[in-house]
Amino acid sequence: MSRSDDDTRTVSLRRDVPVPMAVYKVVMVFSMLIAIVLVVGGFSLVDSATDRGTADPDDVDPVLALAGVGLVATGAVVYVFSTRFRAEEMENAKDADDEPSDNG
Secondary structure, X not given: OOHHHHHHHXXXXXXXXXXXXXXXXXXXXXXXXXXXXXXXXXXXXXXXXXXXXXXXXXXXXXXXXXXXHHHHHHHHHHHHHHOOEEEOOOOOHHHOOOOOOOOO
16 A cells, blocks of 8 residues: 555544634534533432432432433533534644654
8 A cells, every 4th residue: 555545544534624713612612511511410410319429229210310321421422522623723733744644
């Protein structure tokens, strides 16, 4: 396989979504806000379901606990999805033509 084939494969596997800076700022602010609210809400539900971690296993509300874990997981997914976006003005030094791709 030639070097140009490797470069083409690397470019096609990229998961960054370039957007204008204004869109990037909106996406980052609101996705972080949503993720934080979901994670804090999820932990609050788990805390409530387990009576602050002091409830006996028979007294734990499994539906409320699973809802809390689901909210935490959803917050994580929102955060991970938001990291795919980057502003068009943001440039990675490794992406420059004068930098070799194997420079660590």
